[in-house]
Amino acid sequence: MTKKMFLIGILVATTAVAACQAGSERVAFDGKYFRTKVTKVDGKRDVFTVTVRDVAQSIAGAREAGRHEAVSYCVGTYGSSDIDWVVGPDTPELRIVDNAIVFQGTCPQ
Template identity: 55%
Template sequence: MKYALTVLTLSALLAGCANDGERIAFDGQYFNTKLRKVDGQRDVFQVTVKDAGKSIDGARAAARYEAVKYCVGHYGNSKIDWTFGPDAPASALRFDGGALTFQGRCPQ
């Protein structure tokens, strides 16, 4: 939980420095992310981060941010059980056409 709050706090600080409207920069880069439910289950989700090669660390942070935002918005907490998360070793990352995909679950 502490880690998620730290990420959200840092993201908010970065947002204050951004001059690109409502977008938040991660590691100095902007990422397009998409979060979707898996098999119609609201608690299980996938986060895809496009152009992750711009900054792997930034892409990981962007995915984590979207997931925390989703779980807080739907379940009121930032706890996430990652099936395949942003903290995975670099050798295990799943790239598809330059995009990274992660999967997790918001515990109820």
């Protein structure tokens, strides 16, 4: 292998690693990472649920991870961070099932 091919290989590998890191949007909440998923309700874009898994790590962190995911969804879909919550991160008593919580809200249009 020539020196030029070696340098090109290093450049390609470095670019690939940087691209993977740039696409990663993982954010820690209360020092923990949570798996989250937004789902449209009945095919409506403005009505959604957010499922947050691994709640046992930190309920406070799970609440904020859910809020973050919902805000990201509404900003990306409608350009606004406003949310009308049915069950949200500030709901006093959350129902935890299978180590997950589910929030439901609407992005006002």
